[in-house]
Amino acid sequence: MVRAGERSVRAMLLVEDAAALAEGLDAGADDAVLERAHPVEIVARMLALLRGPRHAGMLTIGDLTIDRAARRAWRGGAALHLLPREYAVLAYLADHAGSTISREALLRAVWDRAFDPGTNVVQVQMSRLRAKLDAAGPPLLHTDRGRGYRLGDPPWLPAPATDR
Numbered sequence: 001m002v003r004a005g006e007r008s009v010r011a012m013l014l015v016e017d018a019a020a021l022a023e024g025l026d027a028g029a030d031d032a033v034l035e036r037a038h039p040v041e042i043v044a045r046m047l048a049l050l051r052g053p054r055h056a057g058m059l060t061i062g063d064l065t066i067d068r069a070a071r072r073a074w075r076g077g078a079a080l081h082l083l084p085r086e087y088a089v090l091a092y093l094a095d096h097a098g099s100t101i102s103r104e105a106l107l108r109a110v111w112d113r114a115f116d117p118g119t120n121v122v123q124v125q126m127s128r129l130r131a132k133l134d135a136a137g138p139p140l141l142h143t144d145r146g147r148g149y150r151l152g153d154p155p156w157l158p159a160p161a162t163d164r
Contacts, residue, residue: 010049014042061097061152063137066090075136085110086129093141093151102148 013024013032024032031049033042059066063076071087073080082090088110093101103122107113111121126149130141142150 012046012049059094061094062140064094064133064140064151066094075133075140078136080132080136082129082132085125086132089125089129090133090151093149096151098150098152100144100148100150105148 011029011031013021013029014035015021015024015032016035018034021032021034031045033045057068059068064073065075066073068091071084073082073087073090089106092106092109104116106122107116110125126141126143130139133141140151140153142152144150
């Protein structure tokens, strides 16, 4: 990904052969595809590229920054000292930022449980994560009563203005 200030430009190459594909990826392209690929594949890869990286690199939500490679997070520039499970919960919520994630979905994704163990393990982790996350700024982790948890600004706040 090529960065220009706060914005980034994604590059996908359409190449003639495998050698050019390898050279393009080595040169920094985000993706490359052979010209003879089926148009459906090309479109699908372009859409995936536009969605952005979900499991690699840096992810920013407001003043929260997550470095997936290092498995670290910062809020307002201050390091968040997260335990492995806290990081896993944060990363999962960040992948779905703005959406409410149910307790059951968190149990499946983070604890690999297809059933409710009947404990308050999710609530305890959310409380610990919230204490660390929200100590460095305004609340970013929200509980939607009866529905689950959501990472991001409250829906009643106006979206930040963008310079375009």
